[in-house]
Amino acid sequence: DAGITQSPRHKVTETGTPVTLRCHQTENHRYMYWYRQDPGHGLRLIHYSYGVKDTDKGEVSDGYSVSRSKTEDFLLTLESATSSQTSVYFCAILDRYEQYFGPGTRLTVT
Amino acid sequence: KNEVEQSPQNLTAQEGEFITINCSYSVGISALHWLQQHPGGGIVSLFMLSSGKKKHGRLIATINIQEKHSSLHITASHPRDSAVYICAAPRGAGSYQLTFGKGTKLSVIP
Numbered sequence: 001d002a003g004i005t006q007s008p009r010h011k012v013t014e015t016g017t018p019v020t021l022r023c024h025q026t027e028n029h030r031y032m033y034w035y036r037q038d039p040g041h042g043l044r045l046i047h048y049s050y051g052v053k054d055t056d057k058g059e060v061s062d063g064y065s066v067s068r069s070k071t072e073d074f075l076l077t078l079e080s081a082t083s084s085q086t087s088v089y090f091c092a093i094l095d096r097y098e099q100y101f102g103p104g105t106r107l108t109v110t
Numbered sequence: 111k112n113e114v115e116q117s118p119q120n121l122t123a124q125e126g127e128f129i130t131i132n133c134s135y136s137v138g139i140s141a142l143h144w145l146q147q148h149p150g151g152g153i154v155s156l157f158m159l160s161s162g163k164k165k166h167g168r169l170i171a172t173i174n175i176q177e178k179h180s181s182l183h184i185t186a187s188h189p190r191d192s193a194v195y196i197c198a199a200p201r202g203a204g205s206y207q208l209t210f211g212k213g214t215k216l217s218v219i220p
Contacts, residue, residue, distance in 0.1 A: 031206055033207075040212070041212065042114070042196065042209075042210035042211055042212045042213065043153075043196070043198075043208075043210040044210075045207060045208075048206075048207065050206075058207070059111075090152075090153060094206055097141065097158060098143065098155050098158050099143070099155065099198075099208060100155060101152055101153040101154075101155075102152070103152045104152060104153075
């Protein structure tokens with residue numbers, strides 16, 4: 001168990017509202033990732049972090065921002081949610097070259 | 111970017127059957143990952159392998175680096191093996207980012 005939690009686990013929000021998802025880890029792993037998972041697509045990388053205040057874009061970063069002000073927390077923000085951002089969001093950490101995933105957050109944008 | 115292809119997309123088997131899921135990738139890598147996702151569940155890392163074969167219980171993963179191909183085998187399949195199986199490869203040599211296949215949905219019928 002890599003000690004990864006995500007909050008909230010479920011959220012329904014309206015188009016145009018800001019949303020922040022939180023990923024928390026307890027083992028001081030340097031690399032953290034945010035993915036989205038949609039039917040017909042594999043997991044797709046949104047953003048990742050390689051240290052406090054060090055982040056970079058993934059393949060589907062438009063409409064998302066991230067922050068990492070301390071090692072244990074990696075936040076994903078949708079500044080103005082759209083229906084196309086309805087998805088299941090997973091965060092992950094890197095431990096000895098393997099990625100371990102959080103339980104996921106199901107986000108619905110109406 | 112590494113392109114990861116899995117086959118088949120869907121697979122239905124009778125309990126006890128031997129199952130094979132295939133994964134091919136386009137860019138030479140150091141290691142390939144196999145993951146499992148149960149319905150409505152989280153994502154679990156099964157294997158990370160860089161050569162040859164690894165075995166864990168009834169699951170066996172093989173990789174041929176020269177042919178850029180990996181297989182996941184399940185012996186004596188059981189209904190509890192029903193899940194989506196995902197392979198993933200690094201985006202490139204030395205990358206800590208993964209590119210994921212779209213997954214193979216396995217249903218094992220009693």
